[in-house]
Amino acid sequence: MPRSLKNPKKAKRKNKGGAKKGEASSSSSNGIPSIPAKVWQPGVDALEEGEELQCDPSAYNSLHAFHIGWPCLSFDIVRDSLGFVRTEFPHTTYCVTGTQANSAAANSIGIFKISNISGKRRELVPTKTSNADTDMDSESSDSDDDEEAVNDGPKAPVFQVRKVFHQGCVNRIRAMTQRPHICATWGDTGHVQIWDFSSHLNALAESETNISKDATTVSNQTPLVKFTGHKDEGYAIDWSPLVPGRLVSGDCMNAIHLWEPASDSTWNVDNKPFVGHTKSVEDLQWSPTEQSVFASSSVDKTIAIWDTRLGKSPATSIKAHDADVNVISWNRLASPMFASGSDDGTFSVRDLRMLKEGDAVVAHFTYHKRAITSIEWSPHEASTLAVSSDDHQLTIWDLSLERDEEEEAEFKAKTQEEVHAPTDLPPQLLFVHQGQKDLKELHWHTQIPGMLISTAADGFNILMPSNIESNLPANTAAA
Known part of the structure; x- marks a missing residue:
């Protein structure tokens, strides 16, 4: 699995999303009639001379970009106390991430807060609008404190960050759900290290002022635990959603270790590992319904299901893909549904109830052109999942959808314009987000329906596609 993001350059993007293929600016200035916009397909379409990619702002309820300096391979969204289900703009979110710097001493963990995330709800059937109607940012949110969005729209989100020194690159980072x-x-x-970032999160919660990433001091903090029992580096790690403090970590030498909390700040790590894979353990996921059960994926092309009550060998193991199984996701709204993404660009969905009868594959997609780098089920819609790939695309899928020609014709009539969309796309494909280079990880926000955050070589994107609507009532909220 290609993972490295070490890059000393701090590149900025001006085009985000890249949903449409449009005319060249020189053509419009010379009065040549506009070329009808059409959906751009990476790996299929090629830019002709004078053409450029343009983002369709009507495709997003909200879209913002930012970076913390060095590229980040992994991040996690931190659960906050601002409300269990939040649907009204502006939004605020907290995250943790870790850098991929060009020297070990330059790395850090970033604890950051993004507030004043602007956007608006749009109709599912779009109407013709000009670019002046958008309120989305056209540049990174941390570049200027008083930067305003396109055409004098709302101000850019407020970006605040605190940094903690981390020896070496951060391969993966995860925040505990319960704490x-x-x-x-x-x-x-x-x-593998465990940290307490309560002081940093509290400071961010109390502050309303932009904190420049370049001016922020990188503090030295001692981790609560530093485990040296792994014999190689790794990427697989997951907190239990059911047992606070329970953790599993897997390394590139095929070993998986179980962590059990001994107190609020100490853990007992079982030095005898779970062993069943023959090559690197790439990802780990606890069952959303069974406290002792977790799953793993490996470079050996298999997925294994483990039960901690049954010893150190897998309860079951299946050949899942024809290449490395990079990432997995267990559906927390429909626990039998299990998704996996491979190094060959394919991803599959299995119904675990059918494992005894065979491979249990209920859906298999070959849309992406390069390795799948992240996959995650929506926390609000049981049939929806998001996927990122090294082909620079983030895609959103709804497995409940089937092609309906009558519905497509009705939609086309309501828009009152010709839709230049490919006809051979899978009907389950809801959305394609482009514009980020080397996408590495994505997460849905569990408290803000429809919001995703993604990290790539050139920074982070916060996006809310306009066709990803939650069935939750708009006035639902909880502390």
Whole structure:
């Protein structure tokens, strides 16, 4: 699995999303009639001379970009106390991430807050609008404190960050659901560490002022735990959603270790690992319904299901793909549904109830052109999942959808314009987000329906596609 994001350059993007293929600016200035916009397909379409990619702002309820300096391979959204289900703009979110710097001493963990995330709800059937109707940012949110969105729209989100020194690159970082100030990191030094970031999160919660990433001091903080029992670096790590503090970590030497909390700040790590894979463990996921059950995926092309009550060998193991199984996701709204993404660009969905009868594959997609780097089920819609790939695309899929020609014709009539969309796309494909380079990880926001955050070589995107609507009532809220 290609993972490295080490890059000293701090590149900025001006075009986000890249949903349409449009005319060249020189053509419009010379009065040549506009070329009808059409959907751009990476790996299929080619830019002709004078053409450029343009983002369709009507495709998003909200779209913002930012970076913290160095590229980040992994991040996690931190659960907050601002409301269990939030549907009204502006939004605020907290995250943790770790850098991929060009020297070990330059790395850090970033704890950041993004507030004043603007946007608006749009109709599912779009009407013709000009670019002046959009309120989305056209540049990174941390570049200027007083930067305003396109055409004098709302101000850019407020970006605040605090940094903690981390020896070596951060391969993966995860925040505990039940105690979100507790985070675990996998480092390329071969160490798994657990941190308490409560002081940083509290400081961010109390502050309303932009904090420049360049002016922020990188603090030295001692981790609560530093585990040195792994014999190699790794990427696989997951907190249990059912047992606070329970953790599993897997390394590139095929070993998986179980962590059990001994107190609020100490853990007992079983030095005898779970062993069943023959190659690197790439990802781990706890069952959303069974406390002792977790799943793993590996470079050996298999997925294994483990039960901690049954010893150190897998309860079951299946050949899942024809290449490395990079990432997995267990559906927390429909626990039998299990998704996996491979190094060959394919991803599959299995019904675990059917494992005894065979491979249990209920859906298999070959849309992406390069390795799948992240996959995650929506926390609000049981049939929806998001996927990112090294082909620079983030896609959203709804497995409940089937092609309906009458509905397509009705939609086309309501828009009152010709839709230049490919006819051979899978009907389950809801949305394609482009504009980020080397996408590495994505997460749905569990408290803001329809919001995703993604990280790539050139920074982060916050996006809310306009056709991803939650069935939750708009006035639903909880502390």
